[in-house]
Amino acid sequence: MRIKRRRRESAPCCQKHGSRCLAGNRNQHPVRSEAICPYLKESSHLQQVRSMNLSNEPVFQRATMVLKEVPTDNIARPLGRNEVIGLLFRLTIFGAVTYFTIKWMVDAIDPTRKQKVEAQKQAEKLMRQIGVKNVKLSEYEMSIAAHLVDPLSMQITWRDIAGLDEVITELKETVILPVQKRHLFLNSKLLQPPKGVLLYGPPGCGKTLIAKATAKEAGFRFINLQPSTLTDKWYGESQKLAAAVFSLAVKLQPSIIFIDEIDSFLRSRSSSDHEATAMMKAQFMSLWDGMDTDHHCQVIIMGATNRPQDLDSAILRRMPTRFHINQPSERQREDILRLILRNENVDKAFNFQLVAKETGGFSGSDLREMCRDAALMCVREFVHRRRDSSEEDDSIRPIKQSDMQASISKMKQSKATSVHGVLLHAALD
Numbered sequence: 376m377r378i379k380r381r382r383r384e385s386a387p388c389c390q391k392h393g394s395r396c397l398a399g400n401r402n403q404h405p406v407r408s409e410a411i412c413p414y415l416k417e418s419s420h421l422q423q424v425r426s427m428n429l430s431n432e433p434v435f436q437r438a439t440m441v442l443k444e445v446p447t448d449n450i451a452r453p454l455g456r457n458e459v460i461g462l463l464f465r466l467t468i469f470g471a472v473t474y475f476t477i478k479w480m481v482d483a484i485d486p487t488r489k490q491k492v493e494a495q496k497q498a499e500k501l502m503r504q505i506g507v508k509n510v511k512l513s514e515y516e517m518s519i520a521a522h523l524v525d526p527l528s529m530q531i532t533w534r535d536i537a538g539l540d541e542v543i544t545e546l547k548e549t550v551i552l553p554v555q556k557r558h559l560f561l562n563s564k565l566l567q568p569p570k571g572v573l574l575y576g577p578p579g580c581g582k583t584l585i586a587k588a589t590a591k592e593a594g595f596r597f598i599n600l601q602p603s604t605l606t607d608k609w610y611g612e613s614q615k616l617a618a619a620v621f622s623l624a625v626k627l628q629p630s631i632i633f634i635d636e637i638d639s640f641l642r643s644r645s646s647s648d649h650e651a652t653a654m655m656k657a658q659f660m661s662l663w664d665g666m667d668t669d670h671h672c673q674v675i676i677m678g679a680t681n682r683p684q685d686l687d688s689a690i691l692r693r694m695p696t697r698f699h700i701n702q703p704s705e706r707q708r709e710d711i712l713r714l715i716l717r718n719e720n721v722d723k724a725f726n727f728q729l730v731a732k733e734t735g736g737f738s739g740s741d742l743r744e745m746c747r748d749a750a751l752m753c754v755r756e757f758v759h760r761r762r763d764s765s766e767e768d769d770s771i772r773p774i775k776q777s778d779m780q781a782s783i784s785k786m787k788q789s790k791a792t793s794v795h796g797v798l799l800h801a802a803l804d
Contacts, residue, residue, distance in 0.1 A: 494521040501525060505596065510626055515619035522604060523627075524590045524597040531587040537714040538707030538739070539581055542698050546572075546585065549696055551593050554629045554673050570664055571676045571694035573637075575683040579740030580700045582679040586633050589677070596630035598623070602640040605655060613655040621662040621674065629673035637678030638685040656687075664693050702738055705731050711739050715746045720773040730779050734786075741786060749774050749782040 454462070482488050491514070498520035502510070505525055512520060533543055553560050553568040560566040574582040590597035598620070605616045624630040634640060641656060648656075663676060678694065680686065703711060709731035716725075734742060757771045 529591040537710040573694040576700035579738035596627040749778040
């Protein structure tokens with residue numbers, strides 16, 4: 376009876392005092408060294424306790440004596456300064472290794488990593504060439520900056536464009552002058568430069584030439600934006616690239632963002648559009664002229680197209696300044712011919728006015744190809760003459776009227792077989 380009573384009295388003591396529990400109820404409550412001191416798991420005292428057999432009384436008392444010899448400072452001792460520093464150092468090394476390992480794995484599985492590295496190198500090179508310094512760019516802005524145009528690399532000037540004097544003059548007065556002489560128009564809201572400029576008309580009439588000359592002569596930072604630059608296979612990346620276009624243009628202002636064949640990028644929206652394409656268009660238009668747009672920034676969007684009817688109405692609203700580059704008239708064709716043959720060997724009896732009269736419906740590109748074909752006829756004749764005769768003659772005869780007539784007939788035949796319908800480009804204004 377006494378033994379049972381002692382066990383009942385000592386049973387609640389296991390929650391507070393390990394020594395009484397071991398002394399009073401050693402069969403039901405075996406020794407748990409972890410409960411007494413978690414720091415003794417690997418200590419020599421703990422190994423001695425574990426190796427003992429607690430089934431008999433002397434051994435149990437011996438174990439109790441060993442535990443009492445443990446210093447109380449080791450049970451609740453705080454970490455020292457050196458130990459804390461060592462622990463933080465190990466955690467820092469582990470975190471850094473984990474971060475760079477994951478980053479390396481993500482870069483290894485990214486198929487566009489090589490293109491991004493090349494785009495970054497190209498962007499840095501172009502930034503140095505155009506004189507941009509101390510401008511920090513993000514990863515997305517670097518991808519767009521790779522399409523900057525170096526004015527020194529452009530060979531087209533205003534003097535290299537013939538037959539479009541009226542368009543060039545109006546472009547200089549309405550687009551370029553308000554930016555270059557901004558201090559003259561600070562107090563006027565009507566004389567600010569337009570947000571968008573549209574060049575439209577038949578193909579081969581000089582729309583891209585005007586854009587190149589603008590990049591060369593205007594003194595603006597010129598971004599030749601390709602629609603493929605804004606497409607990405609990852610969801611949401613296209614919107615970030617579209618935002619980077621405008622953020623880069625603002626950092627480099629005054630700047631012009633040129634989009635050739637803009638109808639393929641910003642065509643009319645419909646319910647059948649892909650979600651990613653619709654979101655990219657909405658993001659582009661919102662940044663172009665939306666709630667967050669700074670109306671004092673000097674960023675102009677210039678687009679060129681031969682299908683203006685395919686553009687979205689919201690895009691046309693954002694391009695109030697429009698220039699219709701139509702097929703050249705007879706007088707314009709004569710000016711174009713004189714410009715093309717300016718540095719060529721032409722016969723003195725060559726009649727430019729007659730050629731311009733016979734090339735009705737020809738575009739500037741057609742006239743250039745026609746003159747090239749006439750010049751090649753002189754080269755062919757020189758090659759055949761040198762092969763058949765033994766005389767060494769290193770001179771090529773000048774371009775004659777007959778060469779140009781043959782080239783005109785060939786070009787008309789080519790246009791008749793390739794074009795079955797006529798596309799009328801009516802003015803949008």
